[in-house]
Amino acid sequence: MITKDTIQTIIETARVEEVIGDFVTLRKRGVNYVGLCPFHNEKTPSFTVSPAKGIYKCFGCGKAGNPINFVMDHEHYSYPEALRYLAKKYNIEIEEEEQTPEQLQELNEKESLYSVSAFAQKYFTDRLNNSEEGKAIGLSYFKNRDFREHTIEKFQLGYSPDSWDAFTKYALENGYKEEYLIKSGLTIDKNGKRFDRFSARVIFPIHNLSGRVIGFGGRILKSAENKPKYVNSPESDIYNKSKVLYGIYFAKSAVISKDNCYLVEGYTDVISLHQAGFENVVASSGTSLTTDQIRLIKRYTPNITILFDGDEAGLKASFRGIDMILEQGMNVKIVMFPEGEDPDSYVRNHRSIEVEEFLTGQTRDFIQFKTNILLKETKDDPVKKAGLIKEIVQTISLIPDQITRSVYIKECSVMMDIEEQTLMNELNKLLRKKFREKDKQVIPVELHDVYEFPSEQKLSINILDTYVLEKDLTRILLNYGRQKLKLNQTISDDQKEVIVENVAKFIINDLKSDGIEFSTKTYNLILQDYDSFLEKDEVLTDNYFVSHKNSSISSTATDLLLSKYYLSENWEIRERIFTKKEDDNLYDTIYRLLIRFKDKKLDQKFFEIETKLREEFDDNKRIELQKEYIEYKKISMEINRQLGRVITR
Known part of the structure; x- marks a missing residue:
């Protein structure tokens, strides 16, 4: 695990314009750089890079972040991979944290599972190609499906002999522990007897994103009662079927270049399409599509085309799964194959050009x-x-x-x-x-886009108003948090003194004194981070939030730091507040925002109490609610008085 000090060195060293400049042609514009966004097609540059803040943002598609985020998004790296890439670019030596015995044991367990899985894959491939049984049964099956030698080799297809424990014996003889054979699911232990899970089956290895074997699918070829046609590896420390897509390792580059992913049902569908030149194809491996699998595809493209065999009933049964794809903001298309055909059979019976014409001509929008x-x-x-x-x-x-x-x-x-x-x-x-x-x-x-508001109109508008104010206050914190304010503090009726306080402390203390938090989750997390560090007399920098491990905080901070400096226009119009730029008189801007924010919070309180009064029939409880309402009304009157003073300044 990379140490925190190394990560901080990478963050401090990596120049955003240099990192992005390796991939995008940037042109100086004022203090920033602009270029054509690498994440969507555009003719006019809307991609802005700010060296001063160490961040970038595309005002076309919304992509934003720091150098680490850029490498992750552009190169589809994980967080550790992006750190290692930047460390190499800037010749930073990576220090690894000393791991606890528990962490080492977990790491060793995973490596042992990877090792035994790789060993099993080589064994199954060898049995397919170099045993009489494997060639007669397994290899002939693959060749009957028109799989070419190169394809069989690429997907590392194999065969497990028709024997109770041929693989298990061979693995034990080669020094692999029974513990990991069982944990990987390759060997089944039943009442003290060990036998091979995949006996007498052709084998389809399942790979992770980096190409390591993590599990297997096996298809039985001979007719056998009480045996399923397909069996898969059980879940383990390295194989979580809800987070894996069959063929993703071989498909990811093509998915990126084609900006589309074909989703099919089975192993042979993937292999046949891949061999025919349609490499941007993956399968859910017989499981219902999961949110994690959808997000895995979304890492590479927002476009997905689902290929169905000619069974309309099966398509209708899949509607809920497709709704999940839409929920992730992806564009979904559908292709229905002719009755009695599936992707595998259609590809085997048609030339590649015919398959391409069919897919192009039969693609339909899902909702239509x-x-x-x-x-x-x-x-x-x-x-x-x-x-x-x-x-x-x-x-x-x-x-x-x-x-x-x-x-x-x-x-x-x-x-x-x-x-x-x-x-x-x-x-x-x-x-x-x-x-x-x-x-x-x-x-x-x-x-x-809500055209009509029924009885909850007032609450809905207030929620939106509150959101706008929370966003403005968070933006002020991020842009001016360390800036000093001169405040007049009353000591007595005739004596005042000027104290100096930074913006972050002023806002946090003011909200805390009234016991107020933000309603928007991400904004409140940022508020809590500021508060926890202020208790240690530290004021966080904007870079802390841009580089935050919470991606929601990181993207929000980046967005707000590159936002224009203004008090939201709807406030100027609706509330008749007319201001110069906020930093011309920062104290007034902050004071106005805080008072307005509290005013909207009170409106929500009034709405809640009014709702309770309508539903409450107990006289004593109604009296208590009325007292509470009157107290809040007093606070509201004071706020209105202060608002009047601020507005006329």
Whole structure:
């Protein structure tokens, strides 16, 4: 594990313009650099690099971060890999932390599992190519599927002999411990008897992102009662099937270059397509698609095309899994193969050019496809059509991007012959419900497209207002946290003294004195970090947050540090506050934000008490609520008095 000191040295040494300059042509513009964004296609530069802050941001696609983030995003490296890349670039010697006995044991266990898995793969490959049984059964099976020798070698396909314990005996003879044979799942221990899990099966090794074998899939070829056609390795310290996609190691480069990933069901589908030249293909290996698998694909592309065999019932059963993909903000397309065909069989029966033409011609947008499928079932039944509308709108509501949702609403209104506004109202109802269910988290984009507000109108607007103020206060903290303020402190009626306090301390202490926290999770985490370090008389730098291990904090800090310096425009318009730039009079800007923030927090309190009063029938409890309301009203009047003073300055 790389030491914290080494990581800090890398962060302090790496120059953002130099790191990005290795991949992007940058041009000086004022104190910053600009260039064409490497993360999306553009003709006009919107990619900004700030050497002074050590960060970058694309104002087109939103990608932002520090040199480590850039290397991770651009080269698809893990955090440790990115650190090692930068250390090599800047000739920084990497110091590794001395590991505890427990950490060493865990590391050794994992390495032992990798070792025995690699040994097993070589054994199965050898049995496939160099044993009479393997050639007669396993190799002939692969060749009957038109797998070429190079393909068999590339995917490290193999064969496990038709024997109770041939592999287990051979592994033990070669010094591998029974403990790891069992933990890896290669050997099964039942009532003290050991036998091979993959006996009499062709073998499909499963690789991780770096190409190491972590597990296996095995297909039985002879008919056998009470035996499944396919078996897979059980989960272990190196194999978590919900986080792995078959073929991802061989596909990732093609997925990046094609900006699309084909998702299929089985091992042979992956291999056949790959061999035919469609290398951007992976499989979920017979498991239901998981969020981790979707995110794994999203590391390389936001576009996914799912290939289904000609079974409409199977497609409908997969709708929930596809909804999960949409929820991750990905673009989903569908290809349905002719009845009786699957990707493997279609590729074997057609030339590559024909497969390409088929995939291009048959690719359909998922939501449009789903709408058409369900419309067939509704016919002229109004009850079924109402159910269809709710299901389609529910699917659209999962899409994070507001514009994409609006486009789908417009298209589906035509397809379903229903007014666009009706669909939009249903969508907004679902978005508000989802918003309320998010515990103390605000997603303003979910409110921006709400056309109608029922009884919760006042609360919804206040939540948005509060979010805007929390964002502004956090931006002030990040940009001016260490800057000094001169404050007048009253000692007595006729005596005042000037004290000097940094911005971070002033804001934190003011909020703490009223017991107020931010509602937005990421902003509150930043607030807590400032507070914990202030207790040690330290003020955090912006670089601390840009390089934060929490990616949400890191990306938020980067975004806010590159935001324009302004008090949000909606405040100037709605509240009739007209200011110069905030840093012309920083104290007034901060004071105004804090007072407004408290005012909006009070509005939320009033709403909560009013709601309780409507629902409470116990007289004593109602009296207590009314007393609480009156106390808050006194505070509100004082805030209004202060607001009046600030506004007229």
